[in-house]
Amino acid sequence: MILGISIVIFVLVEGILIFSILRYRERPGTPNPFQNHGNLKLELVWTVIPTLVLFVILFFTIRGLLYVAPENEPAATAAQPRIEVTAIGHQWWWEFYYPNYNVTTADTLEVPVGTTVHVNLFSNNVIHSFWVPALTGKTDLIPGHANTKWFVAEKQGTYTGICAEYCGTQHANMRFNVKVVNNDDFKSWMSTQQQAASAPTDPLAQKGADLFKNQCASCHGIVGVNLKQFYNTAQECTDLPGGKPNGSPQCLIGPNLTHFGSRSLIAGGVLDNNTENGNCDPNNPKLKEQCNLAKWLNDPQGIKPGNDMNIGSLTNEQIQQLVAYLEGLK
Ligand code: HEC
Ligand SMILES: [Cu+2]
Structure with missing residues:
Protein backbone atom coordinates (compact mmCIF):
# COMPACT_ATOMS: atom_id res chain seq x y z
CA MET A 1 0.00 0.00 0.00
CA ILE A 2 2.68 2.46 1.08
CA LEU A 3 4.83 1.29 -1.82
CA GLY A 4 1.89 2.00 -4.17
CA ILE A 5 1.43 5.53 -2.80
CA SER A 6 5.17 6.16 -3.09
CA ILE A 7 5.25 4.95 -6.70
CA VAL A 8 2.38 7.28 -7.68
CA ILE A 9 4.14 10.25 -6.02
CA PHE A 10 7.48 9.30 -7.56
CA VAL A 11 6.07 9.04 -11.08
CA LEU A 12 4.13 12.31 -10.68
CA VAL A 13 7.07 14.34 -9.33
CA GLU A 14 9.66 12.90 -11.73
CA GLY A 15 7.18 13.29 -14.63
CA ILE A 16 6.61 17.00 -13.89
CA LEU A 17 10.36 17.46 -13.41
CA ILE A 18 11.26 15.89 -16.75
CA PHE A 19 8.40 17.70 -18.52
CA SER A 20 9.57 21.05 -17.08
CA ILE A 21 13.18 20.42 -17.99
CA LEU A 22 12.22 19.80 -21.61
CA ARG A 23 9.40 22.31 -22.01
CA TYR A 24 10.86 25.27 -20.14
CA ARG A 25 14.59 24.96 -20.78
CA GLU A 26 16.39 28.11 -21.72
CA ARG A 27 16.33 29.03 -25.39
CA PRO A 28 18.08 31.99 -26.97
CA GLY A 29 16.10 35.14 -26.35
CA THR A 30 13.79 33.86 -23.54
CA PRO A 31 13.15 36.51 -20.88
CA ASN A 32 13.70 35.92 -17.14
CA PRO A 33 10.98 33.56 -15.82
CA PHE A 34 8.13 34.91 -13.71
CA GLN A 35 9.21 35.29 -10.04
CA ASN A 36 6.67 33.98 -7.52
CA HIS A 37 8.59 34.14 -4.22
CA GLY A 38 6.31 34.47 -1.17
CA ASN A 39 3.16 33.14 -2.86
CA LEU A 40 0.96 32.18 0.10
CA LYS A 41 -1.42 30.01 -1.91
CA LEU A 42 1.43 27.89 -3.32
CA GLU A 43 3.12 27.56 0.08
CA LEU A 44 -0.13 26.31 1.61
CA VAL A 45 -0.73 23.78 -1.20
CA TRP A 46 2.70 22.18 -0.90
CA THR A 47 2.44 21.98 2.87
CA VAL A 48 -1.08 20.67 3.15
CA ILE A 49 -0.97 18.02 0.41
CA PRO A 50 2.14 16.19 1.75
CA THR A 51 0.67 16.38 5.26
CA LEU A 52 -2.50 14.68 4.06
CA VAL A 53 -0.47 12.06 2.19
CA LEU A 54 1.53 11.32 5.35
CA PHE A 55 -1.68 10.89 7.35
CA VAL A 56 -2.91 8.34 4.82
CA ILE A 57 0.41 6.47 5.19
CA LEU A 58 0.17 6.69 8.99
CA PHE A 59 -3.25 5.07 8.81
CA PHE A 60 -1.92 2.08 6.88
CA THR A 61 1.15 1.85 9.13
CA ILE A 62 -0.95 1.64 12.28
CA ARG A 63 -3.26 -0.87 10.66
CA GLY A 64 -0.19 -2.94 9.70
CA LEU A 65 1.21 -2.74 13.21
CA LEU A 66 -2.03 -3.92 14.77
CA TYR A 67 -2.11 -6.78 12.31
CA VAL A 68 1.49 -7.85 13.06
CA ALA A 69 1.20 -7.43 16.83
CA PRO A 70 -2.42 -7.54 17.94
CA GLU A 71 -2.78 -6.52 21.54
CA ASN A 72 -5.00 -9.01 23.31
CA GLU A 73 -4.43 -12.70 23.23
CA PRO A 74 -7.78 -14.41 22.62
CA ALA A 75 -9.06 -16.49 25.53
CA ALA A 76 -8.94 -20.21 24.92
CA THR A 77 -12.30 -21.61 23.83
CA ALA A 78 -13.40 -24.89 22.33
CA ALA A 79 -13.53 -23.25 18.91
CA GLN A 80 -10.22 -21.45 19.41
CA PRO A 81 -8.02 -23.69 21.58
CA ARG A 82 -4.64 -22.65 22.82
CA ILE A 83 -1.31 -24.39 23.01
CA GLU A 84 1.42 -23.53 25.45
CA VAL A 85 5.12 -23.77 24.54
CA THR A 86 8.34 -22.56 26.09
CA ALA A 87 11.00 -21.47 23.62
CA ILE A 88 14.44 -21.65 25.15
CA GLY A 89 17.29 -19.83 23.45
CA HIS A 90 20.66 -21.56 23.70
CA GLN A 91 23.91 -20.61 22.06
CA TRP A 92 23.10 -21.43 19.27
CA TRP A 93 19.99 -23.51 18.92
CA TRP A 94 16.36 -23.49 20.01
CA GLU A 95 14.79 -25.83 22.50
CA PHE A 96 10.98 -26.16 22.58
CA TYR A 97 9.19 -27.49 25.63
CA TYR A 98 5.44 -28.23 25.77
CA PRO A 99 4.48 -27.94 29.45
CA ASN A 100 1.02 -29.46 29.02
CA TYR A 101 2.46 -32.56 27.39
CA ASN A 102 5.83 -32.60 29.14
CA VAL A 103 7.72 -32.96 25.88
CA THR A 104 10.99 -31.40 24.76
CA THR A 105 12.26 -31.06 21.22
CA ALA A 106 14.74 -28.90 19.33
CA ASP A 107 15.00 -27.00 16.04
CA THR A 108 11.35 -27.42 15.00
CA LEU A 109 8.30 -26.04 16.78
CA GLU A 110 5.36 -28.16 15.70
CA VAL A 111 1.90 -26.66 16.25
CA PRO A 112 -1.67 -27.36 15.15
CA VAL A 113 -3.25 -25.07 12.54
CA GLY A 114 -5.67 -22.34 13.62
CA THR A 115 -4.65 -22.54 17.27
CA THR A 116 -3.40 -19.73 19.46
CA VAL A 117 0.23 -20.55 20.23
CA HIS A 118 1.24 -18.98 23.53
CA VAL A 119 5.05 -18.80 23.65
CA ASN A 120 6.98 -18.34 26.88
CA LEU A 121 10.40 -17.01 26.02
CA PHE A 122 13.34 -18.01 28.14
CA SER A 123 17.10 -17.63 28.05
CA ASN A 124 19.70 -18.29 30.71
CA ASN A 125 22.63 -17.06 28.63
CA VAL A 126 22.45 -13.98 26.39
CA ILE A 127 19.58 -12.11 24.73
CA HIS A 128 18.03 -13.88 21.73
CA SER A 129 15.02 -12.89 19.68
CA PHE A 130 12.24 -15.14 18.43
CA TRP A 131 11.18 -14.23 14.90
CA VAL A 132 9.08 -16.07 12.32
CA PRO A 133 8.66 -13.42 9.61
CA ALA A 134 5.68 -15.09 7.91
CA LEU A 135 3.80 -15.65 11.19
CA THR A 136 4.82 -13.19 13.87
CA GLY A 137 7.11 -10.30 14.76
CA LYS A 138 10.22 -10.30 16.93
CA THR A 139 10.21 -10.71 20.69
CA ASP A 140 13.33 -10.87 22.81
CA LEU A 141 14.35 -13.69 25.15
CA ILE A 142 15.96 -11.89 28.05
CA PRO A 143 17.91 -13.66 30.81
CA GLY A 144 16.16 -13.25 34.17
CA HIS A 145 13.02 -11.85 32.59
CA ALA A 146 9.90 -13.79 31.60
CA ASN A 147 8.66 -12.58 28.20
CA THR A 148 5.72 -14.05 26.36
CA LYS A 149 4.13 -13.70 22.96
CA TRP A 150 1.41 -15.39 20.96
CA PHE A 151 0.48 -16.00 17.36
CA VAL A 152 -1.98 -17.99 15.30
CA ALA A 153 -0.93 -19.87 12.16
CA GLU A 154 -3.90 -19.92 9.78
CA LYS A 155 -2.34 -22.13 7.10
CA GLN A 156 -0.52 -25.44 7.24
CA GLY A 157 3.07 -25.46 6.11
CA THR A 158 6.63 -25.05 7.29
CA TYR A 159 7.80 -21.56 8.15
CA THR A 160 11.36 -20.41 8.74
CA GLY A 161 12.23 -18.84 12.07
CA ILE A 162 15.46 -17.15 13.06
CA CYS A 163 17.16 -15.55 16.00
CA ALA A 164 16.92 -11.82 15.36
CA GLU A 165 19.29 -10.57 18.04
CA TYR A 166 23.05 -10.96 17.63
CA CYS A 167 24.00 -13.58 20.22
CA GLY A 168 27.54 -14.65 19.31
CA THR A 169 29.53 -16.04 16.41
CA GLN A 170 27.01 -18.68 15.32
CA HIS A 171 24.02 -16.34 15.61
CA ALA A 172 23.27 -16.79 11.90
CA ASN A 173 23.05 -20.55 12.42
CA MET A 174 20.41 -20.26 15.11
CA ARG A 175 17.45 -21.02 12.89
CA PHE A 176 14.33 -23.06 13.49
CA ASN A 177 11.20 -24.18 11.70
CA VAL A 178 7.61 -23.73 12.69
CA LYS A 179 5.74 -26.71 11.28
CA VAL A 180 2.00 -26.11 11.18
CA VAL A 181 0.00 -29.32 10.79
CA ASN A 182 -3.64 -30.38 11.11
CA ASN A 183 -4.99 -31.43 14.49
CA ASP A 184 -4.81 -35.16 13.92
CA ASP A 185 -1.21 -35.02 12.75
CA PHE A 186 -0.32 -32.89 15.74
CA LYS A 187 -1.91 -35.37 18.15
CA SER A 188 -0.17 -38.37 16.64
CA TRP A 189 3.16 -36.51 16.52
CA MET A 190 2.75 -35.52 20.15
CA SER A 191 1.89 -39.02 21.32
CA THR A 192 5.06 -40.31 19.64
CA GLN A 193 7.13 -37.57 21.24
CA GLN A 194 5.79 -38.46 24.68
CA GLN A 195 7.23 -41.96 24.48
CA ALA A 196 10.62 -42.84 25.88
CA ALA A 197 13.18 -43.83 23.24
CA SER A 198 12.81 -47.42 22.16
CA ALA A 199 15.77 -49.71 22.75
CA PRO A 200 17.44 -50.58 19.44
CA THR A 201 17.29 -54.17 18.20
CA ASP A 202 19.78 -53.87 15.36
C1 HEC B 1 30.43 -31.12 25.37
C2 HEC B 1 29.03 -31.33 25.13
C3 HEC B 1 28.64 -32.26 24.01
C4 HEC B 1 29.05 -33.57 23.80
C5 HEC B 1 30.02 -34.41 24.62
C6 HEC B 1 28.32 -34.01 22.64
N1 HEC B 1 27.51 -33.02 22.15
FE1 HEC B 1 26.26 -33.14 20.58
N2 HEC B 1 25.75 -31.19 20.77
C7 HEC B 1 26.22 -30.37 21.78
C8 HEC B 1 25.67 -29.05 21.55
C9 HEC B 1 25.91 -27.84 22.44
C10 HEC B 1 24.90 -29.11 20.38
C11 HEC B 1 24.17 -27.95 19.73
C12 HEC B 1 25.18 -27.13 18.96
C13 HEC B 1 24.60 -25.94 18.26
O1 HEC B 1 23.63 -26.11 17.50
O2 HEC B 1 25.12 -24.83 18.45
C14 HEC B 1 24.96 -30.47 19.93
C15 HEC B 1 24.27 -30.96 18.81
C16 HEC B 1 24.16 -32.29 18.50
C17 HEC B 1 23.25 -32.83 17.52
C18 HEC B 1 22.19 -32.06 16.75
C19 HEC B 1 20.89 -32.18 17.51
C20 HEC B 1 19.74 -31.37 16.98
O3 HEC B 1 18.60 -31.75 17.22
O4 HEC B 1 19.95 -30.33 16.35
C21 HEC B 1 23.46 -34.18 17.49
C22 HEC B 1 22.74 -35.19 16.65
C23 HEC B 1 24.52 -34.47 18.43
N3 HEC B 1 24.92 -33.30 19.04
C24 HEC B 1 25.02 -35.74 18.68
C25 HEC B 1 26.05 -36.01 19.60
C26 HEC B 1 26.63 -37.33 19.77
C27 HEC B 1 26.21 -38.57 19.04
C28 HEC B 1 27.61 -37.19 20.71
C29 HEC B 1 28.55 -38.25 21.27
C30 HEC B 1 29.47 -38.80 20.30
C31 HEC B 1 27.61 -35.80 21.14
N4 HEC B 1 26.66 -35.12 20.42
C32 HEC B 1 28.44 -35.30 22.11
C33 HEC B 1 27.03 -30.72 22.82
C34 HEC B 1 27.67 -31.93 22.96
CU1 LIG C 1 20.31 -16.14 19.32
Whole structure:
Protein backbone atom coordinates (compact mmCIF):
# COMPACT_ATOMS: atom_id res chain seq x y z
CA MET A 1 0.00 0.00 0.00
CA ILE A 2 2.68 2.46 1.08
CA LEU A 3 4.83 1.29 -1.82
CA GLY A 4 1.89 2.00 -4.17
CA ILE A 5 1.43 5.53 -2.80
CA SER A 6 5.17 6.16 -3.09
CA ILE A 7 5.25 4.95 -6.70
CA VAL A 8 2.38 7.28 -7.68
CA ILE A 9 4.14 10.25 -6.02
CA PHE A 10 7.48 9.30 -7.56
CA VAL A 11 6.07 9.04 -11.08
CA LEU A 12 4.13 12.31 -10.68
CA VAL A 13 7.07 14.34 -9.33
CA GLU A 14 9.66 12.90 -11.73
CA GLY A 15 7.18 13.29 -14.63
CA ILE A 16 6.61 17.00 -13.89
CA LEU A 17 10.36 17.46 -13.41
CA ILE A 18 11.26 15.89 -16.75
CA PHE A 19 8.40 17.70 -18.52
CA SER A 20 9.57 21.05 -17.08
CA ILE A 21 13.18 20.42 -17.99
CA LEU A 22 12.22 19.80 -21.61
CA ARG A 23 9.40 22.31 -22.01
CA TYR A 24 10.86 25.27 -20.14
CA ARG A 25 14.59 24.96 -20.78
CA GLU A 26 16.39 28.11 -21.72
CA ARG A 27 16.33 29.03 -25.39
CA PRO A 28 18.08 31.99 -26.97
CA GLY A 29 16.10 35.14 -26.35
CA THR A 30 13.79 33.86 -23.54
CA PRO A 31 13.15 36.51 -20.88
CA ASN A 32 13.70 35.92 -17.14
CA PRO A 33 10.98 33.56 -15.82
CA PHE A 34 8.13 34.91 -13.71
CA GLN A 35 9.21 35.29 -10.04
CA ASN A 36 6.67 33.98 -7.52
CA HIS A 37 8.59 34.14 -4.22
CA GLY A 38 6.31 34.47 -1.17
CA ASN A 39 3.16 33.14 -2.86
CA LEU A 40 0.96 32.18 0.10
CA LYS A 41 -1.42 30.01 -1.91
CA LEU A 42 1.43 27.89 -3.32
CA GLU A 43 3.12 27.56 0.08
CA LEU A 44 -0.13 26.31 1.61
CA VAL A 45 -0.73 23.78 -1.20
CA TRP A 46 2.70 22.18 -0.90
CA THR A 47 2.44 21.98 2.87
CA VAL A 48 -1.08 20.67 3.15
CA ILE A 49 -0.97 18.02 0.41
CA PRO A 50 2.14 16.19 1.75
CA THR A 51 0.67 16.38 5.26
CA LEU A 52 -2.50 14.68 4.06
CA VAL A 53 -0.47 12.06 2.19
CA LEU A 54 1.53 11.32 5.35
CA PHE A 55 -1.68 10.89 7.35
CA VAL A 56 -2.91 8.34 4.82
CA ILE A 57 0.41 6.47 5.19
CA LEU A 58 0.17 6.69 8.99
CA PHE A 59 -3.25 5.07 8.81
CA PHE A 60 -1.92 2.08 6.88
CA THR A 61 1.15 1.85 9.13
CA ILE A 62 -0.95 1.64 12.28
CA ARG A 63 -3.26 -0.87 10.66
CA GLY A 64 -0.19 -2.94 9.70
CA LEU A 65 1.21 -2.74 13.21
CA LEU A 66 -2.03 -3.92 14.77
CA TYR A 67 -2.11 -6.78 12.31
CA VAL A 68 1.49 -7.85 13.06
CA ALA A 69 1.20 -7.43 16.83
CA PRO A 70 -2.42 -7.54 17.94
CA GLU A 71 -2.78 -6.52 21.54
CA ASN A 72 -5.00 -9.01 23.31
CA GLU A 73 -4.43 -12.70 23.23
CA PRO A 74 -7.78 -14.41 22.62
CA ALA A 75 -9.06 -16.49 25.53
CA ALA A 76 -8.94 -20.21 24.92
CA THR A 77 -12.30 -21.61 23.83
CA ALA A 78 -13.40 -24.89 22.33
CA ALA A 79 -13.53 -23.25 18.91
CA GLN A 80 -10.22 -21.45 19.41
CA PRO A 81 -8.02 -23.69 21.58
CA ARG A 82 -4.64 -22.65 22.82
CA ILE A 83 -1.31 -24.39 23.01
CA GLU A 84 1.42 -23.53 25.45
CA VAL A 85 5.12 -23.77 24.54
CA THR A 86 8.34 -22.56 26.09
CA ALA A 87 11.00 -21.47 23.62
CA ILE A 88 14.44 -21.65 25.15
CA GLY A 89 17.29 -19.83 23.45
CA HIS A 90 20.66 -21.56 23.70
CA GLN A 91 23.91 -20.61 22.06
CA TRP A 92 23.10 -21.43 19.27
CA TRP A 93 19.99 -23.51 18.92
CA TRP A 94 16.36 -23.49 20.01
CA GLU A 95 14.79 -25.83 22.50
CA PHE A 96 10.98 -26.16 22.58
CA TYR A 97 9.19 -27.49 25.63
CA TYR A 98 5.44 -28.23 25.77
CA PRO A 99 4.48 -27.94 29.45
CA ASN A 100 1.02 -29.46 29.02
CA TYR A 101 2.46 -32.56 27.39
CA ASN A 102 5.83 -32.60 29.14
CA VAL A 103 7.72 -32.96 25.88
CA THR A 104 10.99 -31.40 24.76
CA THR A 105 12.26 -31.06 21.22
CA ALA A 106 14.74 -28.90 19.33
CA ASP A 107 15.00 -27.00 16.04
CA THR A 108 11.35 -27.42 15.00
CA LEU A 109 8.30 -26.04 16.78
CA GLU A 110 5.36 -28.16 15.70
CA VAL A 111 1.90 -26.66 16.25
CA PRO A 112 -1.67 -27.36 15.15
CA VAL A 113 -3.25 -25.07 12.54
CA GLY A 114 -5.67 -22.34 13.62
CA THR A 115 -4.65 -22.54 17.27
CA THR A 116 -3.40 -19.73 19.46
CA VAL A 117 0.23 -20.55 20.23
CA HIS A 118 1.24 -18.98 23.53
CA VAL A 119 5.05 -18.80 23.65
CA ASN A 120 6.98 -18.34 26.88
CA LEU A 121 10.40 -17.01 26.02
CA PHE A 122 13.34 -18.01 28.14
CA SER A 123 17.10 -17.63 28.05
CA ASN A 124 19.70 -18.29 30.71
CA ASN A 125 22.63 -17.06 28.63
CA VAL A 126 22.45 -13.98 26.39
CA ILE A 127 19.58 -12.11 24.73
CA HIS A 128 18.03 -13.88 21.73
CA SER A 129 15.02 -12.89 19.68
CA PHE A 130 12.24 -15.14 18.43
CA TRP A 131 11.18 -14.23 14.90
CA VAL A 132 9.08 -16.07 12.32
CA PRO A 133 8.66 -13.42 9.61
CA ALA A 134 5.68 -15.09 7.91
CA LEU A 135 3.80 -15.65 11.19
CA THR A 136 4.82 -13.19 13.87
CA GLY A 137 7.11 -10.30 14.76
CA LYS A 138 10.22 -10.30 16.93
CA THR A 139 10.21 -10.71 20.69
CA ASP A 140 13.33 -10.87 22.81
CA LEU A 141 14.35 -13.69 25.15
CA ILE A 142 15.96 -11.89 28.05
CA PRO A 143 17.91 -13.66 30.81
CA GLY A 144 16.16 -13.25 34.17
CA HIS A 145 13.02 -11.85 32.59
CA ALA A 146 9.90 -13.79 31.60
CA ASN A 147 8.66 -12.58 28.20
CA THR A 148 5.72 -14.05 26.36
CA LYS A 149 4.13 -13.70 22.96
CA TRP A 150 1.41 -15.39 20.96
CA PHE A 151 0.48 -16.00 17.36
CA VAL A 152 -1.98 -17.99 15.30
CA ALA A 153 -0.93 -19.87 12.16
CA GLU A 154 -3.90 -19.92 9.78
CA LYS A 155 -2.34 -22.13 7.10
CA GLN A 156 -0.52 -25.44 7.24
CA GLY A 157 3.07 -25.46 6.11
CA THR A 158 6.63 -25.05 7.29
CA TYR A 159 7.80 -21.56 8.15
CA THR A 160 11.36 -20.41 8.74
CA GLY A 161 12.23 -18.84 12.07
CA ILE A 162 15.46 -17.15 13.06
CA CYS A 163 17.16 -15.55 16.00
CA ALA A 164 16.92 -11.82 15.36
CA GLU A 165 19.29 -10.57 18.04
CA TYR A 166 23.05 -10.96 17.63
CA CYS A 167 24.00 -13.58 20.22
CA GLY A 168 27.54 -14.65 19.31
CA THR A 169 29.53 -16.04 16.41
CA GLN A 170 27.01 -18.68 15.32
CA HIS A 171 24.02 -16.34 15.61
CA ALA A 172 23.27 -16.79 11.90
CA ASN A 173 23.05 -20.55 12.42
CA MET A 174 20.41 -20.26 15.11
CA ARG A 175 17.45 -21.02 12.89
CA PHE A 176 14.33 -23.06 13.49
CA ASN A 177 11.20 -24.18 11.70
CA VAL A 178 7.61 -23.73 12.69
CA LYS A 179 5.74 -26.71 11.28
CA VAL A 180 2.00 -26.11 11.18
CA VAL A 181 0.00 -29.32 10.79
CA ASN A 182 -3.64 -30.38 11.11
CA ASN A 183 -4.99 -31.43 14.49
CA ASP A 184 -4.81 -35.16 13.92
CA ASP A 185 -1.21 -35.02 12.75
CA PHE A 186 -0.32 -32.89 15.74
CA LYS A 187 -1.91 -35.37 18.15
CA SER A 188 -0.17 -38.37 16.64
CA TRP A 189 3.16 -36.51 16.52
CA MET A 190 2.75 -35.52 20.15
CA SER A 191 1.89 -39.02 21.32
CA THR A 192 5.06 -40.31 19.64
CA GLN A 193 7.13 -37.57 21.24
CA GLN A 194 5.79 -38.46 24.68
CA GLN A 195 7.23 -41.96 24.48
CA ALA A 196 10.62 -42.84 25.88
CA ALA A 197 13.18 -43.83 23.24
CA SER A 198 12.81 -47.42 22.16
CA ALA A 199 15.77 -49.71 22.75
CA PRO A 200 17.44 -50.58 19.44
CA THR A 201 17.29 -54.17 18.20
CA ASP A 202 19.78 -53.87 15.36
CA PRO A 203 23.33 -54.75 16.58
CA LEU A 204 24.91 -51.72 14.91
CA ALA A 205 22.43 -49.38 16.58
CA GLN A 206 22.97 -51.16 19.91
CA LYS A 207 26.65 -50.32 19.70
CA GLY A 208 25.63 -46.75 18.92
CA ALA A 209 23.49 -46.68 22.05
CA ASP A 210 26.44 -47.84 24.18
CA LEU A 211 28.62 -45.19 22.61
CA PHE A 212 25.99 -42.58 23.36
CA LYS A 213 25.97 -43.54 27.05
CA ASN A 214 29.74 -43.29 27.25
CA GLN A 215 30.52 -40.26 25.13
CA CYS A 216 27.44 -38.15 24.61
CA ALA A 217 25.22 -38.47 27.67
CA SER A 218 27.09 -35.78 29.59
CA CYS A 219 25.67 -33.17 27.18
CA HIS A 220 22.60 -34.81 25.60
CA GLY A 221 19.53 -36.38 27.15
CA ILE A 222 17.57 -39.34 25.85
CA VAL A 223 14.47 -40.28 27.81
CA GLY A 224 14.69 -43.97 28.65
CA VAL A 225 18.51 -43.88 28.59
CA ASN A 226 20.03 -41.18 30.79
CA LEU A 227 16.82 -39.25 31.58
CA LYS A 228 13.72 -40.61 33.30
CA GLN A 229 11.54 -37.96 31.65
CA PHE A 230 11.70 -34.67 29.83
CA TYR A 231 12.26 -31.66 32.01
CA ASN A 232 11.38 -28.00 31.83
CA THR A 233 14.64 -26.15 31.29
CA ALA A 234 12.92 -22.83 31.99
CA GLN A 235 12.03 -24.03 35.50
CA GLU A 236 14.82 -26.44 36.32
CA CYS A 237 17.70 -24.38 35.04
CA THR A 238 16.73 -20.83 35.76
CA ASP A 239 17.49 -17.85 37.88
CA LEU A 240 13.87 -16.70 37.71
CA PRO A 241 11.84 -16.57 40.95
CA GLY A 242 10.70 -20.08 41.85
CA GLY A 243 13.33 -21.67 39.62
CA LYS A 244 16.18 -23.86 40.67
CA PRO A 245 19.69 -22.56 40.24
CA ASN A 246 21.41 -23.17 36.96
CA GLY A 247 23.55 -26.29 36.82
CA SER A 248 21.13 -28.76 38.42
CA PRO A 249 22.13 -32.21 37.12
CA GLN A 250 19.32 -32.12 34.57
CA CYS A 251 20.56 -29.00 32.83
CA LEU A 252 22.31 -30.56 29.88
CA ILE A 253 24.00 -28.27 27.41
CA GLY A 254 23.01 -30.05 24.17
CA PRO A 255 19.65 -30.76 22.51
CA ASN A 256 17.52 -33.61 23.81
CA LEU A 257 17.89 -36.46 21.29
CA THR A 258 15.02 -38.77 22.36
CA HIS A 259 13.31 -38.52 18.96
CA PHE A 260 16.15 -37.09 16.91
CA GLY A 261 15.34 -39.34 13.93
CA SER A 262 11.98 -37.61 13.47
CA ARG A 263 13.50 -34.13 13.14
CA SER A 264 14.29 -32.29 9.94
CA LEU A 265 17.07 -29.96 11.10
CA ILE A 266 20.43 -30.42 12.80
CA ALA A 267 22.08 -27.97 15.20
CA GLY A 268 20.10 -24.78 14.65
CA GLY A 269 19.48 -25.57 10.99
CA VAL A 270 23.15 -25.53 10.03
CA LEU A 271 22.34 -28.81 8.22
CA ASP A 272 19.17 -30.66 7.16
CA ASN A 273 18.63 -34.08 8.64
CA ASN A 274 18.65 -35.63 5.16
CA THR A 275 17.63 -39.22 5.67
CA GLU A 276 15.86 -39.64 2.31
CA ASN A 277 17.36 -41.67 -0.60
CA GLY A 278 19.25 -43.89 1.81
CA ASN A 279 21.76 -41.11 2.52
CA CYS A 280 21.96 -42.13 6.16
CA ASP A 281 21.71 -45.86 5.65
CA PRO A 282 24.62 -46.94 7.88
CA ASN A 283 25.88 -49.20 5.08
CA ASN A 284 26.05 -46.35 2.58
CA PRO A 285 29.75 -46.42 1.55
CA LYS A 286 29.63 -42.61 1.15
CA LEU A 287 28.00 -42.09 4.54
CA LYS A 288 30.41 -39.32 5.57
CA GLU A 289 29.86 -37.37 2.34
CA GLN A 290 26.11 -37.89 1.93
CA CYS A 291 24.57 -38.14 5.37
CA ASN A 292 24.48 -34.81 7.18
CA LEU A 293 24.30 -36.43 10.61
CA ALA A 294 27.53 -38.30 9.81
CA LYS A 295 29.09 -35.02 8.64
CA TRP A 296 28.07 -33.36 11.89
CA LEU A 297 29.42 -36.18 14.07
CA ASN A 298 32.63 -36.26 12.05
CA ASP A 299 33.43 -32.59 12.55
CA PRO A 300 30.95 -30.44 14.51
CA GLN A 301 33.51 -27.66 14.92
CA GLY A 302 34.28 -27.56 11.19
CA ILE A 303 30.59 -27.24 10.36
CA LYS A 304 29.64 -24.79 13.13
CA PRO A 305 32.84 -23.22 14.46
CA GLY A 306 32.74 -22.26 18.11
CA ASN A 307 29.65 -24.29 19.04
CA ASP A 308 29.58 -26.12 22.37
CA MET A 309 29.84 -29.64 21.00
CA ASN A 310 33.51 -30.33 21.66
CA ILE A 311 34.26 -34.00 21.18
CA GLY A 312 37.26 -36.08 20.26
CA SER A 313 37.25 -37.50 16.76
CA LEU A 314 35.15 -40.58 16.10
CA THR A 315 36.14 -43.50 13.89
CA ASN A 316 34.13 -44.37 10.78
CA GLU A 317 32.68 -47.38 12.61
CA GLN A 318 31.59 -45.25 15.55
CA ILE A 319 29.92 -42.74 13.22
CA GLN A 320 28.15 -45.60 11.46
CA GLN A 321 26.90 -46.95 14.80
CA LEU A 322 25.72 -43.55 16.02
CA VAL A 323 23.91 -42.82 12.74
CA ALA A 324 22.18 -46.19 12.96
CA TYR A 325 21.13 -45.46 16.52
CA LEU A 326 20.12 -41.78 16.30
CA GLU A 327 18.30 -41.94 12.97
CA GLY A 328 16.36 -44.90 14.36
CA LEU A 329 15.00 -42.74 17.20
CA LYS A 330 11.77 -41.75 15.46
C1 HEC B 1 30.43 -31.12 25.37
C2 HEC B 1 29.03 -31.33 25.13
C3 HEC B 1 28.64 -32.26 24.01
C4 HEC B 1 29.05 -33.57 23.80
C5 HEC B 1 30.02 -34.41 24.62
C6 HEC B 1 28.32 -34.01 22.64
N1 HEC B 1 27.51 -33.02 22.15
FE1 HEC B 1 26.26 -33.14 20.58
N2 HEC B 1 25.75 -31.19 20.77
C7 HEC B 1 26.22 -30.37 21.78
C8 HEC B 1 25.67 -29.05 21.55
C9 HEC B 1 25.91 -27.84 22.44
C10 HEC B 1 24.90 -29.11 20.38
C11 HEC B 1 24.17 -27.95 19.73
C12 HEC B 1 25.18 -27.13 18.96
C13 HEC B 1 24.60 -25.94 18.26
O1 HEC B 1 23.63 -26.11 17.50
O2 HEC B 1 25.12 -24.83 18.45
C14 HEC B 1 24.96 -30.47 19.93
C15 HEC B 1 24.27 -30.96 18.81
C16 HEC B 1 24.16 -32.29 18.50
C17 HEC B 1 23.25 -32.83 17.52
C18 HEC B 1 22.19 -32.06 16.75
C19 HEC B 1 20.89 -32.18 17.51
C20 HEC B 1 19.74 -31.37 16.98
O3 HEC B 1 18.60 -31.75 17.22
O4 HEC B 1 19.95 -30.33 16.35
C21 HEC B 1 23.46 -34.18 17.49
C22 HEC B 1 22.74 -35.19 16.65
C23 HEC B 1 24.52 -34.47 18.43
N3 HEC B 1 24.92 -33.30 19.04
C24 HEC B 1 25.02 -35.74 18.68
C25 HEC B 1 26.05 -36.01 19.60
C26 HEC B 1 26.63 -37.33 19.77
C27 HEC B 1 26.21 -38.57 19.04
C28 HEC B 1 27.61 -37.19 20.71
C29 HEC B 1 28.55 -38.25 21.27
C30 HEC B 1 29.47 -38.80 20.30
C31 HEC B 1 27.61 -35.80 21.14
N4 HEC B 1 26.66 -35.12 20.42
C32 HEC B 1 28.44 -35.30 22.11
C33 HEC B 1 27.03 -30.72 22.82
C34 HEC B 1 27.67 -31.93 22.96
CU1 LIG C 1 20.31 -16.14 19.32
